[in-house]
Amino acid sequence: MTLLAAFACVFFTALAAWFVFAGDERLPEDSPAAARLRALRERKQAIYDNLRDLHFEFLAGKLAQPDYQRSRQMLETEAARVVREIQRCGEAS
Amino acid sequence: MQLFGAYAVLLAFVLAVYAFVAGVVGHLRRRRRLIVSAERATLAVFPALTVAVLCLIGLIFRNDFTVAYIAEHSNRALPFYFKIAVLWSGQEGSLLFWSWLLSGYAFVVLLGGRLRPGRAADELSPKHAHRALVPLASVILAGVEVFFLALNNFAASAFASLPVGTPADGNGLNPLLQYSQMDIHPPLLYLGYVGFAVPFAFCLAALLKRYPGDRWIHITRRWTMVAWLFLTIGIVLGGLWAYKVLGWGGYWAWDPVENAAFLPWLTGTAFLHSVMMQEKRGMLKIWNVWLVFATFLLAIFGDFLTRSGLVSSVHAFAQSSIGGWFVIFLAIAVAVCLAAFFKNKDFLKSENPLESTASREAGFLFNNFVLLVAAFAILWGTLFPVISEWVEGQKISVGRVFFDRINVPIFLFLLFLTGVGPLLAWRRTSAASLKRNFLGPAILGAAVLALCLAMGWRDPYPLVCFALAAFVLAIVAMEFYRGARVLSRRSRRGLALSAVELTMRNTRRYGGYIIHVGIVLLAVGIAGSGFNQQTEGPMPYRAKLAVGPYTLTSLAYTQDDNANFSSEALIVRVDQGGREIATMYPSRRFYKASNQTQSMVADRSTLLSDLYLVYAGDDPETNQPILHAYWNPLIAWIWIGALVIGFGTIIALLPSRTAAARRENPPARVAETAEVAQV
Amino acid sequence: MQVRFASRPLRRISLALALLGLFTAGLRGDPVAERYHRLAAKLRCVCPCHQSMLSECSNMQCSARAQLDAAMVKLSQKVRSGDSDELILQAFVQEFGPEVLAAPPTHGFSLVVWIMPWVAAGLGLWALLAVLHYWRAQRPSAEPATAPAAPAGDGDPALARVQAEIARELGDWERRE
């Protein structure tokens, strides 16, 4: 019984060691430039989502017209800023 | 099996230590092989601990009382479905269980986040961007795991033998734990507590790596929701257990251990809201990071409270010396958080200023403020006995009276905000929009208030609570209605179908609203306690007792006996308005193995009220049975509310239909590529 | 089998005498019984579990029934002897320590426990308002369309593109369904 347990212990230790050291996967990583570009695109996407959302709330009747106009304008300006930034990054890379 | 189990725990410890050390070195030196092996070691901890847990369960089922833990917490006659609960009903076992859950979370995170061999590295699509954080997050999880496995191995081993001999039978499971709720309440609660380690790991990893973009906050939010869901259900099940088992007629006693679970829940809830500010507007990043840190630290702190015997509680484990380990771990964790924060503070700059105090942003700020004040008050009250002992040398008890008095107004204000928040638009809301949104619900709330007053109710808190409940429900209903109307106009489908589609289009928002409905129902259930009635009296044959609208009549008395316990029950007839409506059997059990007596509550629950009977024992003089009777209005809504919250959370965790569609075919990206090409 | 419940004759008899008096007096309307319950709600159960009020912890869960029963007897005796509420509570504090009070007293050091949450709330509110104020001060003062970061729509190709894209998408959205 003890012998069996000892065997099992040795076996599992070896198995674990093999598993830990046998791997050779690549790491999921991207270059800083790619990451930055992606982050900007996410930002743009988020702003577009906000715009869709805003539009929907307006259609649902939650917002008065001036509120809607103003917010939409601000979001568009914000999106334009991000788009310019994306263009700059695209040039650089 | 005992030796082998102990070995598996040790192996897990070695793996975790390797994962942590190799991971730290690998990340500092940028050695890919080291990082990969660290990740694999983290993965391997889970199978190793699974073996250990299976060994312990096997030993429990084999009634192997050489193992001290089993001799102390189990016995032969214990039914098999409670034998599982032995795993987590004592200090050592529950610590092992905790480590196992943590390794399970790490396992799931890693399986979902590793790249197959050979995939190109910069192929990370937006959807998978968070994966770049997984290697570092897994090191952090391994670090947390090292601590718990150190406890499992060196401070509280579940596989230790009794110092001398083997008893014929064990001491048995605490009778308070022999209830079906206890088979699921602790695991869910632990899943919640432990789960906060995952968002913590991602958040810390993003901060350390200065990872650009908001992906990390999405993944952090997702895992927080998962842990939050488990914690919510776990807490409510704990309340249900206390209610059905402890027999004092209530469900929440503001006991230190209950508070310990409530604290991370509050900060977690705060985070789930403030995170939206970051996702939508790039604001509050520093605050969010600290909320995630605080939630994790409070979860560990709660575990510490439960296990160290620092404060006394029914739910706590026996006093033990492992408190010191926790203090050291907490100190290290706080130090790491502070260091990571100050080193990378500039990474967390806000992108947008706030535009108006009447905006959703401001609403979230108030939401966070209220939740944190509540958390502080509860933490403060829980720790005050210890503080007063230091300062004055005598322990002052801070109980239900204190917590109720402080928290009821705070939570009523929170309920009010729950209504107001969703109606404020992002950025700013003009008076015209405000009026358009609030007039109806406010009138409804006022009407309910007037109705309650007309009913002759005067207790202010329940009144305000009912009025606010109507207010919030009206707002949520209006949100669903208005959204569904827009869709149904387009699709010409019915409103109900459109409401479902609406929910699936933006699961997050409408799931959130469903959760708010659950909160309202829960609040209504709690407010019902303002109308509770309670009485007690001797119940010899034919005796009567009146409580609420009911008359209770004692009919007979029965006894029963089995291997685990013997019991005696009263048979009580319940009449309402002269008509018999039920027969109830409040009883008492004597558990043989643990030598303990336990009252078994009889509870007749309807949507309007519960009739709750406790057979408190026999009058020593007259030998007459004594019955405690409670009439608890609206309690069922607490459990219903919790179900609604669970349902809403699951909805909010589903991917939105539109978002999913967009991800498959992102139009914006196509446009951008064109843009970049043009320039 | 007759169920065994731990029993110590002396204590049980005295408890019985005390409680029986209260029960048989009829609970409703009896000023003595009412006072008993009111006071019991201000006292905690004195057993080590410390989990509930004296009035609630009466169902044999406690490991220290003896102490608890004695406390209940004592309370009922004191109520009968007509001492003032203050005096009775004081006697309990003297015997069991301040832990026996259900709520911390509102004087002396334990006043701190009552005050701190509101102090924290005040500080938090102050911080919140300060943050709001700071943010509003930072806000670009001009209307966004004319803000320096974003020159007027037609002059800026990025903005024009965004506006076109948005208009198309929102228009699409309206037509699609």
Ligand code: HEM
């Ligand atoms: C105890 C009280 C509350 C609980 C448990 C709670 C819980 C939640 C949860 C879990 C979500 C879903 C979040 C997500 O999917 O990421 C949510 C959404 C939301 N909560 Fe709360 N909440 C509470 C109070 C409040 C308060 C006081 C406000 C007021 C500011 C508020 C405003 C919102 C809003 C606006 C959403 C929808 C967000 C969206 O548009 O997607 N909640 N709530």
